[in-house]
Amino acid sequence: MVGSARQPLARSVRAHFTSTSARLVAYSLVCLLASHAAVAEAPQDDAKWLEPARSRLMQEKGGLPFFPHRANTPNNAVLSIKDFDDAQVCGACHTEIYQQWRSSMMSHAWEDPIYRALLRHASQATEGRVDNFCTGCHTPIGLTTGQITSSVNRASIEFTAEHNPMPGVDCETCHNISARTGLDNGAYVLSPRAHGKPTKFGPRRDAVSPYHDTVYSGLHTRSDFCATCHNVTHPFSSVAVERTYDEWLESPYSFNGETCQSCHMPGFVGKAAMMGPERDDVASHWFSGANAAVLEYLGQKEAAQRARSSLREAAQIEFFHVPDRILPGQQVSVRVKVANVGAGHKLPTGFPEGREVWIDFHAVDAMGTEFYRLGAIKDGATEPGTRNFKVHLGDKDGKELDIEVWNATQILSDNRILPKGYDIREFSFQVPSTAVSPITLTAELNYWPFPQRLVDFLLGKDKLQVEILQMATISQHVVLAPTEPGVAAAGVGSGP
Ligand code: HEC
Numbered sequence: 296m297v298g299s300a301r302q303p304l305a306r307s308v309r310a311h312f313t314s315t316s317a318r319l320v321a322y323s324l325v326c327l328l329a330s331h332a333a334v335a336e337a338p339q340d341d342a343k344w345l346e347p348a349r350s351r352l353m354q355e356k357g358g359l360p361f362f363p364h365r366a367n368t369p370n371n372a373v374l375s376i377k378d379f380d381d382a383q384v385c386g387a388c389h390t391e392i393y394q395q396w397r398s399s400m401m402s403h404a405w406e407d408p409i410y411r412a413l414l415r416h417a418s419q420a421t422e423g424r425v426d427n428f429c430t431g432c433h434t435p436i437g438l439t440t441g442q443i444t445s446s447v448n449r450a451s452i453e454f455t456a457e458h459n460p461m462p463g464v465d466c467e468t469c470h471n472i473s474a475r476t477g478l479d480n481g482a483y484v485l486s487p488r489a490h491g492k493p494t495k496f497g498p499r500r501d502a503v504s505p506y507h508d509t510v511y512s513g514l515h516t517r518s519d520f521c522a523t524c525h526n527v528t529h530p531f532s533s534v535a536v537e538r539t540y541d542e543w544l545e546s547p548y549s550f551n552g553e554t555c556q557s558c559h560m561p562g563f564v565g566k567a568a569m570m571g572p573e574r575d576d577v578a579s580h581w582f583s584g585a586n587a588a589v590l591e592y593l594g595q596k597e598a599a600q601r602a603r604s605s606l607r608e609a610a611q612i613e614f615f616h617v618p619d620r621i622l623p624g625q626q627v628s629v630r631v632k633v634a635n636v637g638a639g640h641k642l643p644t645g646f647p648e649g650r651e652v653w654i655d656f657h658a659v660d661a662m663g664t665e666f667y668r669l670g671a672i673k674d675g676a677t678e679p680g681t682r683n684f685k686v687h688l689g690d691k692d693g694k695e696l697d698i699e700v701w702n703a704t705q706i707l708s709d710n711r712i713l714p715k716g717y718d719i720r721e722f723s724f725q726v727p728s729t730a731v732s733p734i735t736l737t738a739e740l741n742y743w744p745f746p747q748r749l750v751d752f753l754l755g756k757d758k759l760q761v762e763i764l765q766m767a768t769i770s771q772h773v774v775l776a777p778t779e780p781g782v783a784a785a786g787v788g789s790g791p
Pocket residue numbers: 380381382384385386387388389466467470495496497498499500501502503504505506507509510511512566567568569570571572574
């Protein structure tokens with residue numbers, strides 16, 4: 296049975312101190328480095344959208360060149376498109392790595408239909424104030440080469456593919472990152488020509504390439520590399536929207552040296568480049584996560600399959616308490632334990648408006664009559680009362696937000712499962728007096744990246760069928776004790 300579940304971990308405040316001080320250092324660093332060329336427009340006088348500390352920063356010329364995003368470039372200059380190659384160019388030599396990356400969600404981060412639909416809403420609702428913000432992570436090169444405007448952000452995928460082709464998170468994005476100035480909101484430094492020529496930052500000290508300079512980067516071997524984009528803070532209200540990196544930092548994985556790369560870029564035997572040496576641990580670039588629904592929609596069938604496997608490795612489910620015998624007509628209570636055994640962060644993590652894990656619980660009698668269920672889908676969402684694991688964001692009035700995340704000022708609740716932690720949830724129901732013994736209790740653990748209702752709102756009805764992935768399941772038969780007068784209560788040893 297299940298063995299590896301441990302006590303949920305207490306949240307530590309250490310990480311917050313670390314990230315706050317890192318942020319201060321970052322700010323002063325940015326100010327020191329700042330030259331006259333401020334790229335972003337000065338912030339408008341609109342208290343609603345500007346958090347004071349950050350708006351003051353903008354008074355310093357060039358404080359954050361792509362405000363409110365934290366991307367940096369050498370001298371805060373806008374970069375030239377000519378400094379970046381298309382991923383296909385890299386793919387000519389890095390064939391295997393290219394194919395792996397091409398199938399990943401990050402390579403589709405700009406053309407992702409869910410992203411673009413939400414971006415359009417966000418851009419309109421905030422009158423363009425989040426335009427830089429969103430794009431600095433979903434198309435870093437698009438932002439830092441000055442291609443982003445509200446009209447680009449609000450255009451259709453077909454239109455921008457033709458008129459404003461921009462990469463998602465591609466080879467050039469990650470391998471031109473020379474440093475970071477913080478741990479959230481894209482605080483990377485993009486330096487395509489670090490030494491006056493094309494330079495790639497990577498994990499090897501002995502890599503030699505005929506096409507580009509290579510520079511060893513310890514940053515690329517560590518999780519804080521991913522932190523720049525996998526910690527999202529609301530730029531104005533400072534709400535911690537996504538915290539995948541912090542969740543990892545506060546987990547046993549970080550103490551044991553298991554990084555994002557260990558799980559999401561496991562090594563393979565082969566060549567990093569065609570003319571390079573054979574190596575026994577080349578970093579793979581599948582970046583498998585969980586979004587099978589969108590990968591399938593994008594035609595990435597194998598990547599969708601890998602996402603399903605990683606989800607199935609992440610969790611275990613077991614009955615924690617089931618009465619041995621139950622009386623027909625009795626009110627019973629069954630407890631189910633769900634453990635996060637495989638994810639190095641909370642389960643689920645990431646995009647808070649959507650990601651949801653829940654238990655779909657069924658009780659069926661021997662005749663196949665289902666007399667209790669909790670966790671079904673109703674109106675495109677999990678039904679009220681569903682035992683789920685999710686974060687809920689709220690606005691200033693405490694109203695829950697599922698779409699207008701830009702209005703978030705608080706986290707209403709967060710019951711996601713900590714890495715190596717578990718949670719126990721209860722189901723209470725009445726067994727009908729007519730139920731035929733034995734009954735079967737089933738608990739399925741499901742995941743979806745977003746409710747159908749959210750997708751229907753964003754894309755229109757019948758555009759994308761959200762797949763519900765079964766991560767784990769467990770069933771148990773329970774004998775019904777006969778309804779004899781005199782049998783007091785169900786439990787061990789009772790019955791005839
Ligand atoms: C003409 C072939 C060729 C092209 C084109 C090419 N590379 Fe390379 N690259 C190599 C070789 C060879 C190596 C060394 C591989 C090894 O040592 O295992 C390498 C190594 C690397 C490394 C590892 C550096 C390190 O220090 O760990 C990175 C990162 C990299 N390339 C990125 C890119 C990117 C991004 C592009 C596209 C802009 C690209 N390469 C285009 C041949 C090429």
